[in-house]
Amino acid sequence: MAHFSLFAHTKDLEHKIDDLMNKIIDISMVFKKAVRLFLKEKRSNDYRKLSKEIKIIEHDADVLRRDIENSLYEHNLIPAFRGDVLELVESLDKVLNEFDEVAHQFYLENPDIPSVYHEDMKELVSQVCACAENLAMGARAFFRDFSAVRDYSEKVYFYEKQSDKTTAKLKQIIFESDLELAHKLQLRSFLSEVADIADLAEDCVDKLLIYVIKRDI
Amino acid sequence: MMELTYLFFLSSGLFLGFSLGANDVSNIFGAAVGSKLIKFKAAALIATIFVIIGAVYGGGATTRSLTQLGQVNALAGAFMVALSAALSVYFMAKTGLTTSTSQAIVGGIIGWNLYAGHKTDLSILFQIATGWILCPILSAVLAVLLYFMLKNLFHKIKLHVLMQDQILRMALVCVGAFCTYALGANNIANVMGVFTYCVHVPSVHVWIFHFSGLQILFLLGGIAISFGIWTYSQKTMETIGQSLMKMSPFVAFVVILSEALALFVFSSETLQNILGSLHLPSLPLVPVSSTQAVIGAILGIALLKGGRGVNWSITGRIVMGWVTTPLMSLIICFISLFFLENVFQLQVFLP
Numbered sequence: 001m002a003h004f005s006l007f008a009h010t011k012d013l014e015h016k017i018d019d020l021m022n023k024i025i026d027i028s029m030v031f032k033k034a035v036r037l038f039l040k041e042k043r044s045n046d047y048r049k050l051s052k053e054i055k056i057i058e059h060d061a062d063v064l065r066r067d068i069e070n071s072l073y074e075h076n077l078i079p080a081f082r083g084d085v086l087e088l089v090e091s092l093d094k095v096l097n098e099f100d101e102v103a104h105q106f107y108l109e110n111p112d113i114p115s116v117y118h119e120d121m122k123e124l125v126s127q128v129c130a131c132a133e134n135l136a137m138g139a140r141a142f143f144r145d146f147s148a149v150r151d152y153s154e155k156v157y158f159y160e161k162q163s164d165k166t167t168a169k170l171k172q173i174i175f176e177s178d179l180e181l182a183h184k185l186q187l188r189s190f191l192s193e194v195a196d197i198a199d200l201a202e203d204c205v206d207k208l209l210i211y212v213i214k215r216d217i
Numbered sequence: 218m219m220e221l222t223y224l225f226f227l228s229s230g231l232f233l234g235f236s237l238g239a240n241d242v243s244n245i246f247g248a249a250v251g252s253k254l255i256k257f258k259a260a261a262l263i264a265t266i267f268v269i270i271g272a273v274y275g276g277g278a279t280t281r282s283l284t285q286l287g288q289v290n291a292l293a294g295a296f297m298v299a300l301s302a303a304l305s306v307y308f309m310a311k312t313g314l315t316t317s318t319s320q321a322i323v324g325g326i327i328g329w330n331l332y333a334g335h336k337t338d339l340s341i342l343f344q345i346a347t348g349w350i351l352c353p354i355l356s357a358v359l360a361v362l363l364y365f366m367l368k369n370l371f372h373k374i375k376l377h378v379l380m381q382d383q384i385l386r387m388a389l390v391c392v393g394a395f396c397t398y399a400l401g402a403n404n405i406a407n408v409m410g411v412f413t414y415c416v417h418v419p420s421v422h423v424w425i426f427h428f429s430g431l432q433i434l435f436l437l438g439g440i441a442i443s444f445g446i447w448t449y450s451q452k453t454m455e456t457i458g459q460s461l462m463k464m465s466p467f468v469a470f471v472v473i474l475s476e477a478l479a480l481f482v483f484s485s486e487t488l489q490n491i492l493g494s495l496h497l498p499s500l501p502l503v504p505v506s507s508t509q510a511v512i513g514a515i516l517g518i519a520l521l522k523g524g525r526g527v528n529w530s531i532t533g534r535i536v537m538g539w540v541t542t543p544l545m546s547l548i549i550c551f552i553s554l555f556f557l558e559n560v561f562q563l564q565v566f567l568p
Binding site for chain 2: 007010011013014017081142143144145147214215
C-alpha cells in the first residue's frame with residue numbers, strides 16, 4: 001500500500017511539472033496575441049484583459065513552482081537530481097516572469113511604436129515565443145525522452161539567434177530615424193526586454209543539455 | 218567454562234565476520250543510504266536479516282570447498298588460521314592493496330596444512346583460485362550485459378524520469394537485500410568455515426525449523442557480521458554512497474546487481490545443479506571477494522563507456538592481492554602455529 005501511495009505521489013508531481021510546461025506555452029501564446037493587439041490598439045481595454053490574463057498565468061505558475069519545490073523535497077529524490085530539477089523549475093519560472101514583466105511594461109508605459117516597425121516587431125515576438133515554446137517542449141522531453149531534448153534545444157538556439165538579428169536590425173533602424181532621443185531609448189529598452197525572453201530561454205536550454213549529459217544512463 | 222573456551226577460540230572468526238559486516242555490507246547499501254532513500258537503521262535491519270538467512274541457508278556449499286582444501290581439526294589451529302587471515306587483511310588494507318578475507322583464509326588454511334603435515338589438494342586450490350579470477354571478470358561481463366539491456370529497456374518504455382528515479386531507488390533496496398543474502402551465503406565460509414571440523418554444536422529444532430550444528434555455527438557468524446553492520450558500517454555507507462551516486466543511480470543499481478549475481482553464482486548449489494542438468498559448464502562454489510566483484514562491475518561499465526578515466530593500476534592491485542594476501546596469511550599462520558604449539562603448549566592439530 002505504501003508503495004502505491006509512493007507512486008501516486010510521483011504521478012502527482014509528474015502532472016505538476018507537466019502543468020508548468022503548459023503554463024509556458026499558454027503565456028507565450030497570450031503574449032503574442034497581446035503584443036499584436038497592442039500594436040493595433042495600444043493600451044486598450046482588450047489589451048488590459050490580455051495583460052491581466054498573462055499575470056494570472058504567471059501567478060498560477062508561481063503557485064505551481066512552489067508546490068513542485070515542496071513536493072521535490074518531500075519526494076526524497078536523489079539529492080543531485082533534486083537539485084537539477086529545482087534549478088530547471090526556477091529557470092523556467094524566470095522565463096514566465098519575463099513575459100509578465102514585458103506585458104505589464106507595455107501597459108504601464110504605453111509606448112508609441114511607429115507603424116513602420118510593426119512587422120519587424122511582430123517578427124521578433126514570434127521568434128521569442130517560438131524560443132519559449134520549444135524550451136517548454138524540450139523541458140518536457142527531459143523528463144521522458146532525452147533524445148528529443150537536443151532537437152528542441154537546436155530550435156531554441158536557432159530562434160534565439162534570429163531574434164538577436166531582428167533586435168539588432170530594429171535598433172539600427174530606430175536609431176537612424178528622426179525620432180526623439182528619448183523615444184528611441186524607450187523603444188530600445190522595449191526591444192531589449194522582449195529579446196531577453198529568448199536569452200533566458202537559451203540559458204535554460206544550456207542547463208537542460210547539461211542535465212541530460214548528467215542523467216544519460 | 219567449556220563454552221567460554223569455545224567462544225574465545227571462535228573470536229578470531231567472529232572478528233573476521235565483524236570486519237565483513239563493517240566493510241563489505243557498506244558497498245551494498247551505500248547507494249541507498251547515501252542517497253537517503255532509506256535510513257541507516259532500516260538498511261542495517263534488512264542487511265542483518267538477509268545476511269543471516271544467506272549464511273544459515275546458503276553457506277554450506279562454499280564451506281565444503283574450504284574444508285576440502287584443509288580440515289582444520291583442532292580449535293587452537295582454527296583460531297590461528299582465522300586470526301592470521303584477519304591480520305593479513307588488516308596489513309594488506311594498510312598498504313592499499315585490494316584484498317579479501319576469501320584470499321586470506323585460503324592462505325591460512327594452506328599454512329595450517331603445511332604445519333600439520335597435511336597435503337593440500339591442488340585441484341581444489343586451483344578451483345578456488347579460478348573462482349577469484351573469474352569473479353571480477355564475471356561481474357564485469359554481467360554489469361555490461363545488464364547495463365546494455367536495462368538501458369535499452371528504460372529508453373524504450375520512456376518512463377518519466379521521476380518514476381525512473383523512484384523505481385531505481387526501490388530496486389536499490391531490493392537488490393541490496395539479495396546482495397546481502399548472496400554475501401552471507403558466499404562469505405560465511407571465510408568466517409566460520411575453518412571451525413566446522415573442531416567445533417561440534419548440537420542441532421536444534423525450533424517449531425517446524427530444524428537447524429543443524431553447522432547452521433548454528435553459521436548463525437553465530439551471521440550475528441558477528443550483523444554486529445559489524447550495526448557498529449561500524451554507517452560512516453562507510455555514507456562515504457561510499459556519495460561516491461557511488463556520482464555514477465548515477467542506474468549505474469549504482471547495475472553494479473550492485475552484478476555483484477549480487479556474481480556472489481550468488483559462486484555459492485548456489487541449486488544453480489549449479491540446474492546448469493549441470495542442462496549440460497552447461499558450472500562455476501566452482503568457492504568464497505570470492507565481494508569488493509573485487511564491485512570493482513569488476515565498475516570497470517566493466519567504464520570500459521563500455523569508452524574506458525576514459527579508468528584507473529588501470531587498480532586491476533594490477535587486484536592481481537597482486539590474489540598472490541600476496543594468501544602468501545602473507547600463510548606465513549603468519551605457519552609462524553604463529555609454531556608459537557601457539559611450542560610457547561603456549563596448545564594442540565593446533567590432531568595427528
